[in-house]
Amino acid sequence: MLYIDDDVIVQGDVVELFRLSFAGNDLASFADDCHSSSDRSDHLQAAYSNYINFRNRKVKALHMERHACSFNTGVYVVDMTSWRRENLTAQLVYWMQLNTKENVYGNEKGGGGSQPPMMIVFYRRHRVLDPMWHVRSLGASAGKRYTDGFLAAAKLLHWNGPLKPWTARASYQDIWDKYFVPDPTNKFQLPRRRWS
Numbered sequence: 001m002l003y004i005d006d007d008v009i010v011q012g013d014v015v016e017l018f019r020l021s022f023a024g025n026d027l028a029s030f031a032d033d034c035h036s037s038s039d040r041s042d043h044l045q046a047a048y049s050n051y052i053n054f055r056n057r058k059v060k061a062l063h064m065e066r067h068a069c070s071f072n073t074g075v076y077v078v079d080m081t082s083w084r085r086e087n088l089t090a091q092l093v094y095w096m097q098l099n100t101k102e103n104v105y106g107n108e109k110g111g112g113g114s115q116p117p118m119m120i121v122f123y124r125r126h127r128v129l130d131p132m133w134h135v136r137s138l139g140a141s142a143g144k145r146y147t148d149g150f151l152a153a154a155k156l157l158h159w160n161g162p163l164k165p166w167t168a169r170a171s172y173q174d175i176w177d178k179y180f181v182p183d184p185t186n187k188f189q190l191p192r193r194r195w196s
Contacts, residue, residue, distance in 0.1 A: 001083070004156070005074040007139065007164055009179050012155025017077050017133065026127045027086060028078040030071035031134035046070050048123075051116045052105050059104060064123050071126065073118045074158050075134045091121045130155075139163040139170050151175060167191050 002017050004010065020029055033046035049066040052059055083089070095117035098104050105116035135146070135154040139161030151157065157175065159165055165176035167190075180190075 001078045001080050003073075003076050003078070005158065005160070007159040008075065009157045009176060010155070011152075011157065012133065016155075020077050020127075022079045022082065022127065025125050026079075027082040027088070028076055028122055028126045029129040030073065030076045030122070030126050031129045031131055031136070032069045032071045034069035048119060051119055053103050056102055056104050058098065058102070059120070062120070062123070064120075068123065070119060071122075071128075072134060072136060072158075072160070073115050074136060074160050075129070075156060076126075077129070088121060092117050095120050132156075134158060136160050138172055139165070142169050142171060144171050146172075 002014060017029075022028075046069055047066065048054075048064060048068045048070055051070055052064075054060065054064075054066050078088075095104060099106070099117070104120075132153065133155045135151065135156065136158035137145070137160060138157055139159035140163070141161070142163060146154075151172065157172070159170055159172075159176070162168075163170035165173040166180070170176075183189075
């Protein structure tokens with residue numbers, strides 16, 4: 001199964017992702033934050049401890065390394081046979097429900113949401129996705145960090161972060177605009193403000 005967030009542009013042939021194979025303990029493929037093409041120094045450091053509360057007793061029992069490299073869940077490939085066999089849905093639900101009772105990762109730590117429980121469940125159970133399949137942090141700031149040539153070669157662009165190209169002055173809006181298809185009924189208009 002291939003999951004792609006809604007704030008991405010796919011420029012490569014996703015058949016390449018469907019052809020990924022998994023061996024050993026690997027159940028999925030994610031782009032890691034330590035050896036990626038994306039610079040995360042402006043937001044969070046690339047360690048599990050920036051997402052997960054390592055003082056929680058149930059987290060301690062997992063013996064995860066605090067400084068293990070985090071990964072981004074905005075794009076991933078999962079072996080669904082393994083997902084079912086390992087009952088990964090139940091594992092993810094367990095950590096999300098536990099977080100409502102105990103501070104496992106809070107609501108804000110590392111962005112909250114789906115990222116921390118996925119990192120717990122897939123700790124040392126994933127392979128690294130080619131970083132060109134997940135060039136991210138395009139929505140982190142209005143500054144430009146990548147060259148035009150690099151972005152043209154990227155297979156997937158991800159505007160993770162607070163600045164989305166359809167609403168705010170995000171980086172590389174010109175790339176997103178090339179793919180935007182206006183609503184033929186004209187009921188939907190881009191909420192983007194005009195900047196002077």
